[in-house]
Amino acid sequence: MKKVIARISAFLTSLYVSIQVGTIKALAAQDGTTDIKADVSSVTNNIENSIKAVAMPIGGLLIFLSVVLVATRIIVSHYNPNKRSEALGGLMWVALGSAILGASFLIAGWIISVTTNGTGSLLTK
Template identity: 40%
Template structure:
């Protein structure tokens, strides 16, 4: 039984360590992608406004990811 708890704790630790950086990479990638699209559409105001409309989605995803990580961390801490 002790080894099962140890494995469970290691899995939780790995998930918590990996999920933050992966989320950061996705968010950074989204911002870079929008920046590149904005640069490519610099002469077309209609296309630029379409590209800029993606920024709230990135902000919402960032908030959702941060909240999910915080809640998961709290739940894992309470379970110990």
């Protein structure tokens, strides 16, 4: 579990750093030497690639293991209705986590759209 938390933390840190580096490059390039839209799109591509490379495989594995664990708990507690209902409640949390993971591209796109005001370039003024 500590390794999973460490990897998630490393992913979030690298995502934050890539966003900040792209922002700094885009803001520094306002003297006209570099295309700001290209920098913003490269940051967007970095975010999408990070989600594809790290979050989806790890999240898919965790979802699979969680479903197996909940199914095992339901099977083991088939004579105890209270424990069975607790296990079914855990299935709801697995479904919620899966929905959030599945919507990660939408969430990242929404954040980028808000920060660029839908123009493709960062808001600086």
